[in-house]
Amino acid sequence: MNRTKQRTKYIVSDLFSALLSWILFFLFRKISIENGDFDDINQVFSDRNLYIGMFFVPLFWLFLYYTQGSYKDVYRKSRLRELSQTFWITLTGIVIIFFVILLDDYVGTYKNYYISFLILLVTHFILTYLPRLIITSSTVHKIHKREIGFPTLIIGNKQRALNIYNELQKQEIYSGNLLIGYIYPCQNNNESVFDTSIPCLGNLEHLKEIIKTYKIEELIIALECEDDRKLYKIIASLEGISNLQIKMPADRKDILLGRVKMTAIFHTPLVLISQNLMPQWQVMLKRLADIVFSLLAMIILLPVYLITAIIVWSTSKGPVFYKQERIGYKGKPFYMHKFRSMYLDAEKEVPMLSNDNDSRITPFGKFMRKIRLDEIPQFYNVFRGTMSLVGPRPERKYFIDQIVLQAPEYRLLHNIKPGITSWGQVKFGYAENVDEMVERLQYDLLYLENMSLITDIKIMLYTFIIVFQGRGK
16 A cells, blocks of 8 residues: 555645635635626736735645644545544634635625635535545545455454454455454463464564564454453553554443444444544644743743752752653653752662652752752753653653563553653652552553643643642652
8 A cells, every 4th residue: 555645645636626716716706706707807817816825825724634634544534534524624724714814805795704705615625525535435445345455463362353353354344454363462372263264473572573574554452351461561562663553342341431433334343542642733732832832931941040050050069960861752762951959979870769868869959859940951852852841751761671560551651752740740749669650650641541732731730830839749
């Protein structure tokens, strides 16, 4: 499957549709609303506003579609979902265009505004959705005819896995799952209910290599009840793998709790474990907020930086700033910056966590930690993009290796950027040992499941309250 070619079809279609709808709308405005006639057609095409719009308006629409994720997962589009998404994006875009470009136009009555709005809305929607419908229908038709398929791997070797396999094989309408094979969830259990119709590709130890070798796009975790404890470990082991859909068979509890979202009438009911934690437009706004807020913070807090640096330098020997390697997004190491709050060479050998009565911390360091003052150099990390304003606190590899022995689901936190503050920091504070790190983990996982701009704003507000009240732990 050529995703670049498929994505290009949608982009070219949207560009042409936006261009054509703008030209038709411009003609309508000039000839109908502004009381012109077809004798004035040369004046219409000599108007520079037409050509300015022909350049900027299609680019605006492409940007809007991109922020809504219209060009992601181009082979798994639903025609009904495409209809709804196209309508709401069109409505949003038309409102923006009218307020930014057309509101100052001279018209005889406000009725003309309403007519113009409706004409542009209908024209743009029809011209955009019809080509999309054709492209999507063609793709769906190819999937149903088994000309296109998504390489799929099943984790499981018992009855539940066999049931899923049989259901996928006897589907009335093909869902696109091209079954490559299955793997054992345990090393010491090589018994299988499968016959030779589907090959065994190994066990969990080789999961990442198998996914890479066979270019797996969908992973179905079909574990028995006694193996459910391995679920977190499996998902956590997929750290760093993108464009992989992870699914599980739906049971009655999942259906009752509303976790199963129907995408097609005849497909096997599966629960999709989403890796898209936030909509694309929120991801972009979150990064924009990180850049703007961190830049403003570094400028506004410049006097605080200088005063703090002078006090740190004058009250204890050593550098003003302290950098330490932490593990960040996708498990990649980076250097996190802080004001030095400990005595020089306080940690020469085995890494240690600090506590309330830590003799390594300077008197001023205790004050800084209480109001999070030592953390403000991390706005530089946020500006660079290695951290975010809100996200789980990054840890050192030494401690991560200990945490995952107790809670392998910790690695799920590497699916997002670490942050200056987090739900765990607000609710729990600094951890003094690995057990407390594991205890704090539940709050960070809760954030992972509820990521949104609103949640980030709430966490930042509570962080400010803690800082001003000096309640930092």
